[in-house]
Every structure is written in C-alpha cells, then in structure tokens.
Amino acid sequence: MNPHRSGSLSALLGMTLVSLMAPAAQAAAPESTGVVMKNFMFVPTSLTVDVGSTVTWTNQDGEPHTVISDSGLFRSAALDTNDKFTFRFEQPGTYHFVCSIHPQMVGTIIVK
Numbered sequence: 001m002n003p004h005r006s007g008s009l010s011a012l013l014g015m016t017l018v019s020l021m022a023p024a025a026q027a028a029a030p031e032s033t034g035v036v037m038k039n040f041m042f043v044p045t046s047l048t049v050d051v052g053s054t055v056t057w058t059n060q061d062g063e064p065h066t067v068i069s070d071s072g073l074f075r076s077a078a079l080d081t082n083d084k085f086t087f088r089f090e091q092p093g094t095y096h097f098v099c100s101i102h103p104q105m106v107g108t109i110i111v112k
Helices: 003-028
Strands: 032-036 040-044 046-049 054-059 084-088 093-097 107-109
Touching: 032 107
Parallel strands: 032 054, 046 107
Antiparallel strands: 032 040, 054 084, 093 107
C-alpha cells in the first residue's frame, strides 16, 4: 500500500468528519437577545426567540423597574438604572410579563 495515499485518505476523512460536525455545533448554540426598559416601556414589546434562548432585560430608565412573568415562571428584583435581569427559555410557548411597579409596562416573549 502506498503510504502517501493512505495519509491523504486519512486527511480527507478527517476533513469530512469536521465538516459534518460543524453545522451541528453551530445549530446548538443558543441565541441571546435583549429587551430594554426605556421611557416606561419594554422595547420591543414582543419578541420571538428559539427554545434555549436567553433574554436579558436592561433598565435604561432613571426609575426602578421589575420583570415579572404572569405565570410565575420568572421574577426579577427591582432593577435600577443599567441593572439587568436574564432568563433562559427552555420550553416553547407565549410568556407575558409586566413591571410590578408600573403595571402599564407589559411585554411578551414568544418561544418557538
């Protein structure tokens, strides 16, 4: 057997294996996205993300706000200016949330 040919075959098989594995690794990476609290509103008011995604709420107002799920799934403490709250969505569904201090502030996360 030709040793040069054997090495080339091993290299080719190795490259094929790496290329087959790369898309799976990329697809498994969860999304990270954000919602800001600004002018006494959640922006955006509705956000669609994939299962496994992490959402971060950031308070950009001069007043404290909270992020509370109407189902009780997640609940932040009072967030001062530039404070953040993060939650990872593991199940598909529609999740409504509100600021308990300013109940006119409402939003929705749709997880697909």
